[in-house]
Amino acid sequence: MSPQSVIAVVGASGGLGASTLALAVARRLAATGPDAVVADLDLTRGGLEVTAGVEHLPGQRWNDLCEVRGRLPPGALAARLPTEDGVHVLSARGGAGPDISERAVQDVLGSLAEGPARLVVDLPLGSLVLPAVLGHHPLVLVLSGLRTRALADAYAAVAHLLDHAEQVRAPVDLRLITRGPRSAARIVDEVVAHLGIAHLHHLRDDPHVPRDAERGLFPGIARDEVRRCADAVVAVVDDAAKAS
Numbered sequence: 001m002s003p004q005s006v007i008a009v010v011g012a013s014g015g016l017g018a019s020t021l022a023l024a025v026a027r028r029l030a031a032t033g034p035d036a037v038v039a040d041l042d043l044t045r046g047g048l049e050v051t052a053g054v055e056h057l058p059g060q061r062w063n064d065l066c067e068v069r070g071r072l073p074p075g076a077l078a079a080r081l082p083t084e085d086g087v088h089v090l091s092a093r094g095g096a097g098p099d100i101s102e103r104a105v106q107d108v109l110g111s112l113a114e115g116p117a118r119l120v121v122d123l124p125l126g127s128l129v130l131p132a133v134l135g136h137h138p139l140v141l142v143l144s145g146l147r148t149r150a151l152a153d154a155y156a157a158v159a160h161l162l163d164h165a166e167q168v169r170a171p172v173d174l175r176l177i178t179r180g181p182r183s184a185a186r187i188v189d190e191v192v193a194h195l196g197i198a199h200l201h202h203l204r205d206d207p208h209v210p211r212d213a214e215r216g217l218f219p220g221i222a223r224d225e226v227r228r229c230a231d232a233v234v235a236v237v238d239d240a241a242k243a244s
Helices: 018-032 047-052 074-079 102-113 130-134 148-167 185-195 208-214 225-243
Strands: 006-011 036-040 087-090 118-122 139-144 173-180 198-204
Touching: 006 018, 006 130, 018 036, 018 047, 018 087, 018 118, 018 139, 018 225, 036 047, 036 102, 047 087, 074 102, 102 118, 102 130, 130 148, 139 148, 139 225, 148 173, 148 185, 173 185, 173 225, 185 198, 198 225, 208 225
Parallel strands: 006 118, 006 139, 036 087, 036 118, 139 173, 173 198
Antiparallel strands: none
């Protein structure tokens, strides 16, 4: 597995658009290189495929992978997922719930991480497979708001991620993506100093993003703030690949 071939997007608080950003990163990765797979690890809902606008496409969901045991051919697995323009989407349908085991999720993710497509994971902080994801040495994008409560959430999220990384003895590359209004440079500087992790990008609020979502557009297509942020992430991933 090449450096940073796994990217995890973590929303420190709800409603920041972590799923949208994960899909946009996958879309931009596929636009500039090999295919990408984006996997939703919130198995209680089927939100990611709806956000991507691919819920009508044929292909397997987490619900179809409950019986997986051991590693699968990664290329064949990705090809069985709903796909649009080189992005393979793995989501639940109606919530896979308790029917899928932690071991099955780990085996599926491990298979995908070994494939030629780069893997983007929409990762809830409370996911049971968080240690397994960190074991793949991902680039972890922590998405944080700028209000007082959101910053408290971000601090707790970073501490949580570092604690789990230490438990599995996995080096972790944490990068902060802030979300908020355009004129937030001073606040962003203060946040970076407080959290102590590198700041990758400031994702400015953009009214076009929710409008495009209502139209069912795959995130990362329009030339909006989410796409600019995704391109900044891709640049970091590409730089890491060149340096390896």
